[in-house]
Amino acid sequence: MMKALLGLILILPQAATPTFTVGGTVQFKGDIPKAKANKRVMEDPACAECHPEAPPQENLVVDPAGGVKWAFVYVKAGLEGRAFPVPAAPVAIDQKGCTYSPHVVGARTGQGVSFRNSDKMLHNVHPIPFVNKEFNFGQPGGAVEERKFPQAEVPIKVICNVHPWMACFVCVVDHPFFAVTDAAGRFEIKGLPAGTYTLGVWHEELKFPDQVIVVKADQQVRF
Incomplete structure (x- = not known):
């Protein structure tokens, strides 16, 4: 069974700043899986011309050091009853080369999600x-269309029925405290007030238990 570990570290703020940054890495445990090619893309002549x-x-991208890309890390509990302004700018998802990009995004409830087709062929x-x-x-x-998801939901899978290998994931939450891991498995959640929170991690292939973190000025947190 494939397993991964979540490593966290609390980065302390300056004295005048009442909020904190929680950062860390999502780390794969075990033999590093080899990257696999998406050969189905090349079966469509129009799509093959793009590559x-x-x-x-x-779906599973792990760097040589074990960092896991495309994990969605978010505060799952501890913010109840609080309201946060929704960004006016939409989250952007593109269809290019018969793939969705980015593969995973985070969005706020009620925030626009802009879908663009940069390819010449039809997608849906x-x-x-x-x-x-x-x-x-x-x-x-060339078309662009914006939609909104009014309710929190992690994740929402988005597919293309024209090209069935195409998929991405929109993770919708009702607060701004989330991040998607980069190619080295790193993430950073900024502006979190002091308190006790449940941190959730979603990944397309890997499973993670929820973890409770205590965010305060005089403590570091590691998992």
């Missing part, structure tokens, strides 16, 4: 939520 060779699969955008309302629309090359 000199088959692009890598993105089809989220499959369990809490929010499902929608499905065709999108010709």
Whole structure:
């Protein structure tokens, strides 16, 4: 069974700053899996023209040091009853080379999510939520359309029925305290007030238990 570990460190603020930054890494435990090519992309002639060779699969991306990319790290509990302004700018998702990019994004409830088709061929955008309302629309090359997800839901899978290998994930929460890990498995959640929180981690292939973290000025946190 594939396993991974979540490592955290609390970065303390300056004295005048009443909020904190929680950062760390999501680390794979065990033999590092080899990257696999997404050969299905090359089976479609129009899509194959976009790539000199088959692009890598993105469902499990682990760097040589064990850092796990595309993990969504977020505060799962501890912020109840608090309200935070929703960003006016939308979260951007592109369809390019018959793949969705980025593979994982975080968005706020009620925030716009902009879907762009940078390819010449037709795609369609089809989220499959369990809490929010499902929608499905065709999108010709060059088109942009914005939608919103009014309820928190982690994750929402988005597919393309024209090209069935295409998928990305939108993780919707009702606060700004979340991050997606980078290529080295690193994340950073800024502006978190002092308190006790439950931290959740979602990944497409790996499972993580929720973890309780205590955020305060005189303590570091490691998992």
